[in-house]
Amino acid sequence: MIELKTPGELDAMRLAGKVVATALHAVRDAAAVGTSLMELDEVAAGVLAQAGARSSFLNYHPRFAPSPYPAVLCTSVNDAVVHGIPTGYRLRDGDLLGIDFGAEVDGWHGDSAISFVVGTPDPRDLELIATTERALMAGIGAAQPGNRLGDIGAAIGAIGRRAGYGLLADHGGHGVGRAMHEEPHVPNEGKAGEGLQLRPGMVLAIEPMFVAGGGDDYRVGDDGWTLYTADGSRAAHVEHTIAVTADGPRILTQP
Incomplete structure:
Protein backbone atom coordinates (compact mmCIF):
# COMPACT_ATOMS: atom_id res chain seq x y z
CA MET A 1 0.00 0.00 0.00
CA ILE A 2 1.54 3.30 -1.12
CA GLU A 3 0.17 6.41 0.58
CA LEU A 4 0.17 9.57 -1.52
CA LYS A 5 0.92 12.60 0.62
CA THR A 6 -0.91 15.93 0.30
CA PRO A 7 1.00 19.21 -0.14
CA GLY A 8 0.34 19.99 3.52
CA GLU A 9 1.71 16.62 4.58
CA LEU A 10 4.80 17.20 2.47
CA ASP A 11 5.35 20.47 4.31
CA ALA A 12 5.05 18.55 7.59
CA MET A 13 7.61 16.01 6.34
CA ARG A 14 9.93 18.86 5.43
CA LEU A 15 10.09 19.76 9.14
CA ALA A 16 11.46 16.29 9.88
CA GLY A 17 13.83 16.67 6.93
CA LYS A 18 15.22 19.90 8.34
CA VAL A 19 16.02 18.17 11.63
CA VAL A 20 17.82 15.43 9.71
CA ALA A 21 19.84 17.95 7.72
CA THR A 22 20.77 19.88 10.87
CA ALA A 23 21.94 16.73 12.64
CA LEU A 24 24.04 15.55 9.70
CA HIS A 25 25.71 18.96 9.50
CA ALA A 26 26.44 18.92 13.24
CA VAL A 27 27.84 15.40 13.12
CA ARG A 28 30.06 16.21 10.17
CA ASP A 29 31.43 19.25 12.01
CA ALA A 30 32.13 17.11 15.09
CA ALA A 31 33.82 14.27 13.20
CA ALA A 32 37.56 14.68 13.68
CA VAL A 33 40.55 12.45 14.20
CA GLY A 34 40.25 11.05 17.73
CA THR A 35 36.48 11.53 18.02
CA SER A 36 34.59 8.35 18.90
CA LEU A 37 31.55 7.11 17.02
CA MET A 38 29.57 7.14 20.27
CA GLU A 39 30.41 10.82 20.72
CA LEU A 40 28.96 11.50 17.26
CA ASP A 41 25.81 9.64 18.27
CA GLU A 42 25.53 11.96 21.28
CA VAL A 43 25.79 14.98 18.98
CA ALA A 44 22.89 13.71 16.88
CA ALA A 45 20.84 12.88 19.96
CA GLY A 46 21.35 16.44 21.14
CA VAL A 47 19.94 17.82 17.89
CA LEU A 48 16.88 15.61 18.31
CA ALA A 49 16.34 16.80 21.86
CA GLN A 50 16.71 20.46 20.94
CA ALA A 51 14.19 20.08 18.09
CA GLY A 52 11.71 18.08 20.16
CA ALA A 53 12.02 15.26 17.61
CA ARG A 54 12.31 11.51 17.96
CA SER A 55 14.83 9.12 16.45
CA SER A 56 13.62 6.98 13.56
CA PHE A 57 16.43 4.49 14.24
CA LEU A 58 16.60 3.97 18.00
CA ASN A 59 14.94 0.67 18.97
CA TYR A 60 13.96 -0.05 15.36
CA HIS A 61 13.72 -3.84 15.00
CA PRO A 62 13.17 -5.23 11.50
CA ARG A 63 12.79 -8.95 10.94
CA PHE A 64 16.36 -9.47 9.73
CA ALA A 65 17.98 -7.98 12.84
CA PRO A 66 18.82 -10.03 15.95
CA SER A 67 18.04 -7.11 18.28
CA PRO A 68 16.61 -3.59 18.22
CA TYR A 69 18.93 -0.91 16.85
CA PRO A 70 20.69 0.69 19.85
CA ALA A 71 21.54 4.19 18.59
CA VAL A 72 20.22 7.24 16.75
CA LEU A 73 22.98 7.23 14.12
CA CYS A 74 24.35 4.65 11.73
CA THR A 75 28.14 5.12 11.55
CA SER A 76 29.81 3.06 8.83
CA VAL A 77 33.61 3.26 8.58
CA ASN A 78 35.73 2.33 5.54
CA ASP A 79 34.59 -1.14 4.38
CA ALA A 80 31.31 -0.89 6.32
CA VAL A 81 28.65 0.11 3.80
CA VAL A 82 25.57 0.71 5.95
CA HIS A 83 23.99 0.09 9.38
CA GLY A 84 27.19 0.50 11.38
CA ILE A 85 26.45 0.73 15.12
CA PRO A 86 28.30 3.54 16.96
CA THR A 87 30.99 2.16 19.27
CA GLY A 88 33.97 3.51 21.16
CA TYR A 89 36.06 3.37 17.98
CA ARG A 90 37.97 6.64 17.57
CA LEU A 91 38.26 8.03 14.08
CA ARG A 92 41.65 7.86 12.41
CA ASP A 93 43.23 10.06 9.80
CA GLY A 94 41.88 9.12 6.38
CA ASP A 95 38.83 7.15 7.55
CA LEU A 96 35.90 7.16 5.12
CA LEU A 97 32.81 7.65 7.25
CA GLY A 98 29.20 7.12 6.24
CA ILE A 99 26.53 8.70 8.47
CA ASP A 100 22.86 7.73 8.17
CA PHE A 101 20.21 9.46 10.27
CA GLY A 102 16.45 9.56 10.58
CA ALA A 103 14.12 11.81 12.57
CA GLU A 104 10.40 11.80 13.34
CA VAL A 105 8.45 15.03 13.86
CA ASP A 106 4.72 14.91 14.59
CA GLY A 107 4.45 11.40 13.20
CA TRP A 108 6.35 12.03 9.96
CA HIS A 109 9.82 10.70 9.15
CA GLY A 110 12.85 11.99 7.27
CA ASP A 111 15.89 9.91 6.31
CA SER A 112 19.22 10.98 4.82
CA ALA A 113 22.87 9.95 4.66
CA ILE A 114 26.24 11.48 3.85
CA SER A 115 29.74 10.11 3.34
CA PHE A 116 33.00 12.02 3.86
CA VAL A 117 36.65 11.55 4.77
CA VAL A 118 38.01 12.44 8.19
CA GLY A 119 41.40 14.14 8.13
CA THR A 120 43.68 13.63 5.14
CA PRO A 121 41.71 12.25 2.18
CA ASP A 122 42.80 9.65 -0.33
CA PRO A 123 41.85 10.98 -3.79
CA ARG A 124 40.30 7.60 -4.60
CA ASP A 125 37.92 7.97 -1.67
CA LEU A 126 36.97 11.47 -2.77
CA GLU A 127 36.19 10.18 -6.26
CA LEU A 128 34.10 7.34 -4.84
CA ILE A 129 32.08 9.77 -2.74
CA ALA A 130 31.68 12.28 -5.56
CA THR A 131 30.48 9.58 -7.93
CA THR A 132 27.97 8.30 -5.37
CA GLU A 133 26.69 11.84 -4.83
CA ARG A 134 26.41 12.34 -8.59
CA ALA A 135 24.39 9.14 -8.84
CA LEU A 136 22.08 10.33 -6.07
CA MET A 137 21.34 13.54 -7.95
CA ALA A 138 20.76 11.60 -11.17
CA GLY A 139 18.32 9.32 -9.35
CA ILE A 140 16.53 12.32 -7.90
CA GLY A 141 16.38 13.92 -11.33
CA ALA A 142 14.66 10.80 -12.68
CA ALA A 143 11.94 10.97 -10.00
CA GLN A 144 9.53 12.80 -12.29
CA PRO A 145 5.77 12.17 -12.34
CA GLY A 146 4.98 9.68 -15.08
CA ASN A 147 8.44 8.11 -14.93
CA ARG A 148 8.93 4.69 -13.36
CA LEU A 149 11.03 3.23 -10.58
CA GLY A 150 13.24 1.63 -13.19
CA ASP A 151 14.20 5.09 -14.43
CA ILE A 152 15.62 5.92 -10.99
CA GLY A 153 17.55 2.65 -10.81
CA ALA A 154 18.83 3.01 -14.36
CA ALA A 155 20.12 6.52 -13.67
CA ILE A 156 21.94 5.47 -10.49
CA GLY A 157 23.26 2.15 -11.78
CA ALA A 158 24.65 3.56 -15.01
CA ILE A 159 26.86 6.02 -13.14
CA GLY A 160 28.14 3.42 -10.69
CA ARG A 161 28.85 0.74 -13.28
CA ARG A 162 30.49 3.19 -15.67
CA ALA A 163 32.89 4.16 -12.89
CA GLY A 164 33.71 0.51 -12.19
CA TYR A 165 32.05 0.41 -8.77
CA GLY A 166 29.91 -2.31 -7.27
CA LEU A 167 26.35 -1.76 -6.04
CA LEU A 168 25.46 -3.32 -2.71
CA ALA A 169 23.39 -6.37 -3.60
CA ASP A 170 19.71 -6.53 -2.61
CA HIS A 171 19.70 -3.03 -1.10
CA GLY A 172 18.32 0.29 -2.19
CA GLY A 173 15.93 3.02 -1.18
CA HIS A 174 12.37 2.89 0.10
CA GLY A 175 9.18 4.78 0.67
CA VAL A 176 9.02 7.16 3.64
CA GLY A 177 6.08 8.66 5.51
CA ARG A 178 4.35 7.77 8.76
CA ALA A 179 6.91 4.95 9.00
CA MET A 180 10.58 5.20 8.17
CA HIS A 181 10.37 2.27 5.78
CA GLU A 182 7.32 2.06 3.54
CA GLU A 183 6.58 0.68 0.09
CA PRO A 184 7.94 0.77 -2.55
CA HIS A 185 11.49 -0.59 -2.67
CA VAL A 186 13.60 1.80 -4.76
CA PRO A 187 16.34 -0.13 -6.62
CA ASN A 188 19.78 1.29 -7.33
CA GLU A 189 19.86 -0.50 -10.66
CA GLY A 190 17.09 -1.13 -13.15
CA LYS A 191 15.73 -0.76 -16.66
CA ALA A 192 14.39 2.58 -17.78
CA GLY A 193 10.66 2.55 -18.42
CA GLU A 194 9.97 -0.43 -16.19
CA GLY A 195 8.44 -0.75 -12.73
CA LEU A 196 5.92 1.21 -10.73
CA GLN A 197 4.84 4.52 -12.24
CA LEU A 198 5.71 7.58 -10.15
CA ARG A 199 2.81 9.79 -9.05
CA PRO A 200 2.68 13.15 -7.29
CA GLY A 201 2.55 12.63 -3.53
CA MET A 202 4.92 9.66 -3.46
CA VAL A 203 7.79 10.12 -0.99
CA LEU A 204 10.95 8.11 -1.55
CA ALA A 205 14.34 7.73 0.08
CA ILE A 206 16.85 7.39 -2.74
CA GLU A 207 20.18 6.02 -1.53
CA PRO A 208 23.04 4.81 -3.74
CA MET A 209 25.60 2.55 -2.06
CA PHE A 210 28.76 2.12 -4.16
CA VAL A 211 31.62 -0.31 -3.51
CA ALA A 212 35.11 0.74 -4.63
CA GLY A 213 36.30 -2.79 -5.40
CA GLY A 214 33.58 -3.40 -7.98
CA GLY A 215 31.86 -6.27 -6.21
CA ASP A 216 28.23 -6.32 -5.13
CA ASP A 217 28.52 -8.94 -2.38
CA TYR A 218 28.63 -8.18 1.32
CA ARG A 219 28.97 -9.87 4.68
CA VAL A 220 27.06 -9.21 7.88
CA GLY A 221 29.10 -8.20 10.93
CA ASP A 222 29.03 -9.95 14.27
CA ASP A 223 26.60 -7.33 15.60
CA GLY A 224 23.96 -8.59 13.15
CA TRP A 225 23.52 -5.11 11.71
CA ALA A 243 8.79 13.92 -2.84
CA VAL A 244 7.47 13.40 -6.33
CA THR A 245 5.43 16.50 -7.23
CA ALA A 246 3.74 17.83 -10.35
CA ASP A 247 6.61 20.32 -10.60
CA GLY A 248 9.31 17.65 -10.28
CA PRO A 249 11.18 16.15 -7.34
CA ARG A 250 11.33 18.07 -4.06
CA ILE A 251 14.20 17.26 -1.71
CA LEU A 252 12.81 17.16 1.82
CA THR A 253 16.13 16.58 3.62
CA GLN A 254 18.29 19.24 2.02
CA PRO A 255 19.99 21.74 4.35
Missing part, protein backbone atom coordinates in the same frame (compact mmCIF):
# COMPACT_ATOMS: atom_id res chain seq x y z
CA THR A 226 26.64 -3.79 9.99
CA LEU A 227 27.04 -4.72 6.31
CA TYR A 228 30.65 -4.89 5.09
CA THR A 229 31.99 -5.17 1.56
CA ALA A 230 32.89 -8.78 0.82
CA ASP A 231 36.20 -7.77 -0.79
CA GLY A 232 37.24 -5.42 2.01
CA SER A 233 37.23 -2.36 -0.23
CA ARG A 234 35.77 0.95 0.85
CA ALA A 235 32.20 2.05 0.25
CA ALA A 236 30.18 5.26 0.09
CA HIS A 237 26.50 5.79 0.91
CA VAL A 238 24.45 8.95 0.34
CA GLU A 239 20.70 9.51 0.63
CA HIS A 240 17.92 12.06 0.45
CA THR A 241 14.21 11.80 1.15
CA ILE A 242 12.38 13.31 -1.83
Whole structure:
Protein backbone atom coordinates (compact mmCIF):
# COMPACT_ATOMS: atom_id res chain seq x y z
CA MET A 1 0.00 0.00 0.00
CA ILE A 2 1.54 3.30 -1.12
CA GLU A 3 0.17 6.41 0.58
CA LEU A 4 0.17 9.57 -1.52
CA LYS A 5 0.92 12.60 0.62
CA THR A 6 -0.91 15.93 0.30
CA PRO A 7 1.00 19.21 -0.14
CA GLY A 8 0.34 19.99 3.52
CA GLU A 9 1.71 16.62 4.58
CA LEU A 10 4.80 17.20 2.47
CA ASP A 11 5.35 20.47 4.31
CA ALA A 12 5.05 18.55 7.59
CA MET A 13 7.61 16.01 6.34
CA ARG A 14 9.93 18.86 5.43
CA LEU A 15 10.09 19.76 9.14
CA ALA A 16 11.46 16.29 9.88
CA GLY A 17 13.83 16.67 6.93
CA LYS A 18 15.22 19.90 8.34
CA VAL A 19 16.02 18.17 11.63
CA VAL A 20 17.82 15.43 9.71
CA ALA A 21 19.84 17.95 7.72
CA THR A 22 20.77 19.88 10.87
CA ALA A 23 21.94 16.73 12.64
CA LEU A 24 24.04 15.55 9.70
CA HIS A 25 25.71 18.96 9.50
CA ALA A 26 26.44 18.92 13.24
CA VAL A 27 27.84 15.40 13.12
CA ARG A 28 30.06 16.21 10.17
CA ASP A 29 31.43 19.25 12.01
CA ALA A 30 32.13 17.11 15.09
CA ALA A 31 33.82 14.27 13.20
CA ALA A 32 37.56 14.68 13.68
CA VAL A 33 40.55 12.45 14.20
CA GLY A 34 40.25 11.05 17.73
CA THR A 35 36.48 11.53 18.02
CA SER A 36 34.59 8.35 18.90
CA LEU A 37 31.55 7.11 17.02
CA MET A 38 29.57 7.14 20.27
CA GLU A 39 30.41 10.82 20.72
CA LEU A 40 28.96 11.50 17.26
CA ASP A 41 25.81 9.64 18.27
CA GLU A 42 25.53 11.96 21.28
CA VAL A 43 25.79 14.98 18.98
CA ALA A 44 22.89 13.71 16.88
CA ALA A 45 20.84 12.88 19.96
CA GLY A 46 21.35 16.44 21.14
CA VAL A 47 19.94 17.82 17.89
CA LEU A 48 16.88 15.61 18.31
CA ALA A 49 16.34 16.80 21.86
CA GLN A 50 16.71 20.46 20.94
CA ALA A 51 14.19 20.08 18.09
CA GLY A 52 11.71 18.08 20.16
CA ALA A 53 12.02 15.26 17.61
CA ARG A 54 12.31 11.51 17.96
CA SER A 55 14.83 9.12 16.45
CA SER A 56 13.62 6.98 13.56
CA PHE A 57 16.43 4.49 14.24
CA LEU A 58 16.60 3.97 18.00
CA ASN A 59 14.94 0.67 18.97
CA TYR A 60 13.96 -0.05 15.36
CA HIS A 61 13.72 -3.84 15.00
CA PRO A 62 13.17 -5.23 11.50
CA ARG A 63 12.79 -8.95 10.94
CA PHE A 64 16.36 -9.47 9.73
CA ALA A 65 17.98 -7.98 12.84
CA PRO A 66 18.82 -10.03 15.95
CA SER A 67 18.04 -7.11 18.28
CA PRO A 68 16.61 -3.59 18.22
CA TYR A 69 18.93 -0.91 16.85
CA PRO A 70 20.69 0.69 19.85
CA ALA A 71 21.54 4.19 18.59
CA VAL A 72 20.22 7.24 16.75
CA LEU A 73 22.98 7.23 14.12
CA CYS A 74 24.35 4.65 11.73
CA THR A 75 28.14 5.12 11.55
CA SER A 76 29.81 3.06 8.83
CA VAL A 77 33.61 3.26 8.58
CA ASN A 78 35.73 2.33 5.54
CA ASP A 79 34.59 -1.14 4.38
CA ALA A 80 31.31 -0.89 6.32
CA VAL A 81 28.65 0.11 3.80
CA VAL A 82 25.57 0.71 5.95
CA HIS A 83 23.99 0.09 9.38
CA GLY A 84 27.19 0.50 11.38
CA ILE A 85 26.45 0.73 15.12
CA PRO A 86 28.30 3.54 16.96
CA THR A 87 30.99 2.16 19.27
CA GLY A 88 33.97 3.51 21.16
CA TYR A 89 36.06 3.37 17.98
CA ARG A 90 37.97 6.64 17.57
CA LEU A 91 38.26 8.03 14.08
CA ARG A 92 41.65 7.86 12.41
CA ASP A 93 43.23 10.06 9.80
CA GLY A 94 41.88 9.12 6.38
CA ASP A 95 38.83 7.15 7.55
CA LEU A 96 35.90 7.16 5.12
CA LEU A 97 32.81 7.65 7.25
CA GLY A 98 29.20 7.12 6.24
CA ILE A 99 26.53 8.70 8.47
CA ASP A 100 22.86 7.73 8.17
CA PHE A 101 20.21 9.46 10.27
CA GLY A 102 16.45 9.56 10.58
CA ALA A 103 14.12 11.81 12.57
CA GLU A 104 10.40 11.80 13.34
CA VAL A 105 8.45 15.03 13.86
CA ASP A 106 4.72 14.91 14.59
CA GLY A 107 4.45 11.40 13.20
CA TRP A 108 6.35 12.03 9.96
CA HIS A 109 9.82 10.70 9.15
CA GLY A 110 12.85 11.99 7.27
CA ASP A 111 15.89 9.91 6.31
CA SER A 112 19.22 10.98 4.82
CA ALA A 113 22.87 9.95 4.66
CA ILE A 114 26.24 11.48 3.85
CA SER A 115 29.74 10.11 3.34
CA PHE A 116 33.00 12.02 3.86
CA VAL A 117 36.65 11.55 4.77
CA VAL A 118 38.01 12.44 8.19
CA GLY A 119 41.40 14.14 8.13
CA THR A 120 43.68 13.63 5.14
CA PRO A 121 41.71 12.25 2.18
CA ASP A 122 42.80 9.65 -0.33
CA PRO A 123 41.85 10.98 -3.79
CA ARG A 124 40.30 7.60 -4.60
CA ASP A 125 37.92 7.97 -1.67
CA LEU A 126 36.97 11.47 -2.77
CA GLU A 127 36.19 10.18 -6.26
CA LEU A 128 34.10 7.34 -4.84
CA ILE A 129 32.08 9.77 -2.74
CA ALA A 130 31.68 12.28 -5.56
CA THR A 131 30.48 9.58 -7.93
CA THR A 132 27.97 8.30 -5.37
CA GLU A 133 26.69 11.84 -4.83
CA ARG A 134 26.41 12.34 -8.59
CA ALA A 135 24.39 9.14 -8.84
CA LEU A 136 22.08 10.33 -6.07
CA MET A 137 21.34 13.54 -7.95
CA ALA A 138 20.76 11.60 -11.17
CA GLY A 139 18.32 9.32 -9.35
CA ILE A 140 16.53 12.32 -7.90
CA GLY A 141 16.38 13.92 -11.33
CA ALA A 142 14.66 10.80 -12.68
CA ALA A 143 11.94 10.97 -10.00
CA GLN A 144 9.53 12.80 -12.29
CA PRO A 145 5.77 12.17 -12.34
CA GLY A 146 4.98 9.68 -15.08
CA ASN A 147 8.44 8.11 -14.93
CA ARG A 148 8.93 4.69 -13.36
CA LEU A 149 11.03 3.23 -10.58
CA GLY A 150 13.24 1.63 -13.19
CA ASP A 151 14.20 5.09 -14.43
CA ILE A 152 15.62 5.92 -10.99
CA GLY A 153 17.55 2.65 -10.81
CA ALA A 154 18.83 3.01 -14.36
CA ALA A 155 20.12 6.52 -13.67
CA ILE A 156 21.94 5.47 -10.49
CA GLY A 157 23.26 2.15 -11.78
CA ALA A 158 24.65 3.56 -15.01
CA ILE A 159 26.86 6.02 -13.14
CA GLY A 160 28.14 3.42 -10.69
CA ARG A 161 28.85 0.74 -13.28
CA ARG A 162 30.49 3.19 -15.67
CA ALA A 163 32.89 4.16 -12.89
CA GLY A 164 33.71 0.51 -12.19
CA TYR A 165 32.05 0.41 -8.77
CA GLY A 166 29.91 -2.31 -7.27
CA LEU A 167 26.35 -1.76 -6.04
CA LEU A 168 25.46 -3.32 -2.71
CA ALA A 169 23.39 -6.37 -3.60
CA ASP A 170 19.71 -6.53 -2.61
CA HIS A 171 19.70 -3.03 -1.10
CA GLY A 172 18.32 0.29 -2.19
CA GLY A 173 15.93 3.02 -1.18
CA HIS A 174 12.37 2.89 0.10
CA GLY A 175 9.18 4.78 0.67
CA VAL A 176 9.02 7.16 3.64
CA GLY A 177 6.08 8.66 5.51
CA ARG A 178 4.35 7.77 8.76
CA ALA A 179 6.91 4.95 9.00
CA MET A 180 10.58 5.20 8.17
CA HIS A 181 10.37 2.27 5.78
CA GLU A 182 7.32 2.06 3.54
CA GLU A 183 6.58 0.68 0.09
CA PRO A 184 7.94 0.77 -2.55
CA HIS A 185 11.49 -0.59 -2.67
CA VAL A 186 13.60 1.80 -4.76
CA PRO A 187 16.34 -0.13 -6.62
CA ASN A 188 19.78 1.29 -7.33
CA GLU A 189 19.86 -0.50 -10.66
CA GLY A 190 17.09 -1.13 -13.15
CA LYS A 191 15.73 -0.76 -16.66
CA ALA A 192 14.39 2.58 -17.78
CA GLY A 193 10.66 2.55 -18.42
CA GLU A 194 9.97 -0.43 -16.19
CA GLY A 195 8.44 -0.75 -12.73
CA LEU A 196 5.92 1.21 -10.73
CA GLN A 197 4.84 4.52 -12.24
CA LEU A 198 5.71 7.58 -10.15
CA ARG A 199 2.81 9.79 -9.05
CA PRO A 200 2.68 13.15 -7.29
CA GLY A 201 2.55 12.63 -3.53
CA MET A 202 4.92 9.66 -3.46
CA VAL A 203 7.79 10.12 -0.99
CA LEU A 204 10.95 8.11 -1.55
CA ALA A 205 14.34 7.73 0.08
CA ILE A 206 16.85 7.39 -2.74
CA GLU A 207 20.18 6.02 -1.53
CA PRO A 208 23.04 4.81 -3.74
CA MET A 209 25.60 2.55 -2.06
CA PHE A 210 28.76 2.12 -4.16
CA VAL A 211 31.62 -0.31 -3.51
CA ALA A 212 35.11 0.74 -4.63
CA GLY A 213 36.30 -2.79 -5.40
CA GLY A 214 33.58 -3.40 -7.98
CA GLY A 215 31.86 -6.27 -6.21
CA ASP A 216 28.23 -6.32 -5.13
CA ASP A 217 28.52 -8.94 -2.38
CA TYR A 218 28.63 -8.18 1.32
CA ARG A 219 28.97 -9.87 4.68
CA VAL A 220 27.06 -9.21 7.88
CA GLY A 221 29.10 -8.20 10.93
CA ASP A 222 29.03 -9.95 14.27
CA ASP A 223 26.60 -7.33 15.60
CA GLY A 224 23.96 -8.59 13.15
CA TRP A 225 23.52 -5.11 11.71
CA THR A 226 26.64 -3.79 9.99
CA LEU A 227 27.04 -4.72 6.31
CA TYR A 228 30.65 -4.89 5.09
CA THR A 229 31.99 -5.17 1.56
CA ALA A 230 32.89 -8.78 0.82
CA ASP A 231 36.20 -7.77 -0.79
CA GLY A 232 37.24 -5.42 2.01
CA SER A 233 37.23 -2.36 -0.23
CA ARG A 234 35.77 0.95 0.85
CA ALA A 235 32.20 2.05 0.25
CA ALA A 236 30.18 5.26 0.09
CA HIS A 237 26.50 5.79 0.91
CA VAL A 238 24.45 8.95 0.34
CA GLU A 239 20.70 9.51 0.63
CA HIS A 240 17.92 12.06 0.45
CA THR A 241 14.21 11.80 1.15
CA ILE A 242 12.38 13.31 -1.83
CA ALA A 243 8.79 13.92 -2.84
CA VAL A 244 7.47 13.40 -6.33
CA THR A 245 5.43 16.50 -7.23
CA ALA A 246 3.74 17.83 -10.35
CA ASP A 247 6.61 20.32 -10.60
CA GLY A 248 9.31 17.65 -10.28
CA PRO A 249 11.18 16.15 -7.34
CA ARG A 250 11.33 18.07 -4.06
CA ILE A 251 14.20 17.26 -1.71
CA LEU A 252 12.81 17.16 1.82
CA THR A 253 16.13 16.58 3.62
CA GLN A 254 18.29 19.24 2.02
CA PRO A 255 19.99 21.74 4.35
